Amino acid sequence: MIRSAVTISLVSQARGGPFVYWDDLAGSMQRAKELGFDAVELFLPGPEFVDRKYLRSLLDELDLSVAAVGTGAGMVIHKLSLTAFESPLRDQARQFIREMIDFGGEFGAPAIIGSMQGRHTDQVPRPTALGYLTEALHELGAYAGRHAVPLIYEPLNRYETNLCVTMESGVDLLETGQVENVKLLADLFHMNIEETSIAHGLLAAGEHLGHVHFVDSNRRAAGMGHMSFEPIAAALRQLGYSGYTSAEAFAFPDSDTAARQTITRFRELFR
Ligand code: LER
Ligand code: MN
Numbered sequence: 001m002i003r004s005a006v007t008i009s010l011v012s013q014a015r016g017g018p019f020v021y022w023d024d025l026a027g028s029m030q031r032a033k034e035l036g037f038d039a040v041e042l043f044l045p046g047p048e049f050v051d052r053k054y055l056r057s058l059l060d061e062l063d064l065s066v067a068a069v070g071t072g073a074g075m076v077i078h079k080l081s082l083t084a085f086e087s088p089l090r091d092q093a094r095q096f097i098r099e100m101i102d103f104g105g106e107f108g109a110p111a112i113i114g115s116m117q118g119r120h121t122d123q124v125p126r127p128t129a130l131g132y133l134t135e136a137l138h139e140l141g142a143y144a145g146r147h148a149v150p151l152i153y154e155p156l157n158r159y160e161t162n163l164c165v166t167m168e169s170g171v172d173l174l175e176t177g178q179v180e181n182v183k184l185l186a187d188l189f190h191m192n193i194e195e196t197s198i199a200h201g202l203l204a205a206g207e208h209l210g211h212v213h214f215v216d217s218n219r220r221a222a223g224m225g226h227m228s229f230e231p232i233a234a235a236l237r238q239l240g241y242s243g244y245t246s247a248e249a250f251a252f253p254d255s256d257t258a259a260r261q262t263i264t265r266f267r268e269l270f271r
Contacts, residue, residue: 037259069110072116152183158193160190170205187248188214188215220252
């Protein structure tokens with residue numbers, strides 16, 4: 001069964017970004033529960049930012065799960081990247097991600113590599129960057145396996161990376177590199193920019209699909225843009241997808257309205 005999740009960001013440097021709830025962890029989790037979400041996806045400044053016992057107690061009390069944890073703060077705050085020219089920055093990026101894998105793993109949640117993939121540049125040509133990325137996915141995928149969770153890799157749109165921007169290129173990266181225990185994240189916003197057809201993109205991801213960012217064409221909550229969700233839901237059903245569709249969307253016009261709109265559209269499509 002497909003499960004619902006909603007994002008919570010505690011990263012002040014990412015203000016204005018596509019996260020539904022902000023700042024107040026306990027209050028946001030309470031609202032997620034009241035609205036009927038199964039889980040929360042957490043975007044944190046780092047692995048030590050939230051006390052693990054406190055988070056465990058909130059999850060138990062509210063009967064919520066953690067769908068995934070983001071690692072983008074490594075880029076936003078520390079300017080780290082798995083494909084940086086300077087090798088210490090690449091090493092620190094891996095270390096940051098390992099620590100986020102450990103954090104998420106404690107809650108049965110995978111870590112997501114999105115913006116931490118970086119991009120190829122004049123200094124780091126495409127084959128070199130793809131080599132760094134593949135090597136990192138090998139190591140970090142195996143590392144995630146210690147917690148019995150996958151690692152999640154997210155193709156982004158062309159304005160955020162020039163490495164993999166479609167599901168097909170993500171599949172190619174994983175298969176050519178023989179990378180194990182790494183799944184793909186299908187972010188419908190990025191796909192709306194890059195894919196010929198979002199449904200075909202999902203089907204191309206196939207068994208590699210591990211997570212979905214559920215959002216409309218304009219990055220507002222599902223139902224507040226011009227995305228055709230029926231073919232998307234049909235493709236997910238055809239795949240037998242049983243992971244999360246997680247609302248990574250702007251808090252527009254406000255967090256509760258975006259969350260309520262998301263869960264309403266989720267129920268229409270998947271329940
Ligand atoms: C992260 O999930 C994402 O989609 C990126 O656009 C954030 O930079
Ligand atoms: Mn995303």
